[in-house]
Amino acid sequence: MNPTEPLRPAIPGGRIMLVGLGPGAHEHLTARARAAIAEADTVIGYVTYIRLVAELLEGKEVIRKSMTEELDRAIEALARARQGRKVALISSGDAGVYGMAGPTFEVLFQAGWTPDSGIEVEIVPGASALNTCAALVGAPLTHDFCAISLSDLLTPWPTIARRLDAVAYADFVVALYNPRSGRRTGQIVEAQRLFLRHRDPATPVAIVKSAYRPKQRIEFTTLERMTEADIGMLTTVLIGNSQTFVRDGLMVTPRGYASKYALDAGERATVDGEQSGRSLSTGLEGWLATIRASGRSATELADTYRLPEAYIRVALAGAEAPV
Known part of the structure; x- marks a missing residue:
């Protein structure tokens, strides 16, 4: 079948269910995922995923x-x-996170499909590797994070490298998907090289292989040594930010409460200069007041805050940034 040929009238009842299996263990399947598979006449998937729900x-x-x-x-x-x-098209994790939802809609739209053209499409969410691996190692995603795939099968390496460099500079916690395969061995090394430009070599890293599956393996290491770990296509690499720590076998990224609150004998107290329920003194309004009162140049402030000088100039002028 050519997906670009015009969509012929469908026989009533046709349905595609894009089912996220989560990590694959049956106890982590959602009730809707189980029901969708039960309703399906046909189940389509990568051979490994088929085995998970055989x-x-x-x-x-x-x-x-x-x-x-x-x-x-x-x-x-x-x-x-x-x-x-009724078709269940299965993905591990979530069908919309490096899964089958995207390519399926591409094929449907090329064929002229619309939501009212007679074929119903449902996305059944599941926990992505990002969530399941984080749950196994502690709480590494409590603050801002992102996911980047190191697979260059469909994405040019310069694009991937720019994304890696940007998030390393911006101090995100990062989950690396598809970090290494039998043929793609250099991408994880290059990712490490880019991160070391901006991050402390001792930055905590968690390596999780086959989360919640029989061959599950968890290893804690550092950014400096992460390429020495056993990393493959069934592995997710979690790289902490500048505040992430590992203690008692748990990887934790603080949410930032210490900037506002102090705990004294189990009681919560607000840090001097901060107010409960209000933005930090270094939040937007406080920061703007500080830089405008500093008497420093836009160039100096840009260097201090690691922000674009053009943005600082607009902030100092008290004008809204151009759209």
Whole structure:
């Protein structure tokens, strides 16, 4: 089937359910994910994901695809849905996070599909590797974080490198997806090189392989030594920010309460100069007042705060930044 050919009238009842399996263990499947698989006539997925839910597939048409055949999976799902079948197109984690939701909509739109064209599409959310790996190692995502895939199969390396450099500079906690494969061994080394430009070599790193699966493995290391760890395609790498710490086998990123509150004998007290329920004294309004009263140049302030000089100039002028 060519997905670009005009969408013929579908047989009533056709449906595509994009099902996120979470980490794969049955106790972590949502009730809706189980129900969607039960409702399906056809289940389509990468062979490893099919194995994760094999006990739920009795009596169903099962279509197994290889690692790089995402578009083929989506095309098969559309073909079955056109026949009036209910299709569960499964992804590990969440179907919308490096999963099958994106390529499926690409195929559908190329074929002329619209939400009222007779084929219903449902996305069934599941916990992504970001969440499941974090849960195993503590609370590393309590403050701002992002995810970056190191796979350059579909994304140019300069694009990936710019993203890595930007988030390392900006002090995000970062989850690296697809960090290394049998053929792609240099990307994790380059990621480390970029992070070391901006981060302390002792920055905590958690390496989680096969989260909540029989071969689960967790290793704590540092940014300086993370490439020495056992890292593969079933691994997620969690890199802490400048405040992240590891204690008693738990990786924790503080939310920032210490900037506003002090705990004394179990009682919470507000730090001098701060108010409960109000922005920090170094929040936007307080920061603007500080830089405007400093008498320092935009160049000096840009260097101090690691912000673009053009942005500082607008802030000093008291004008809104141009859109």
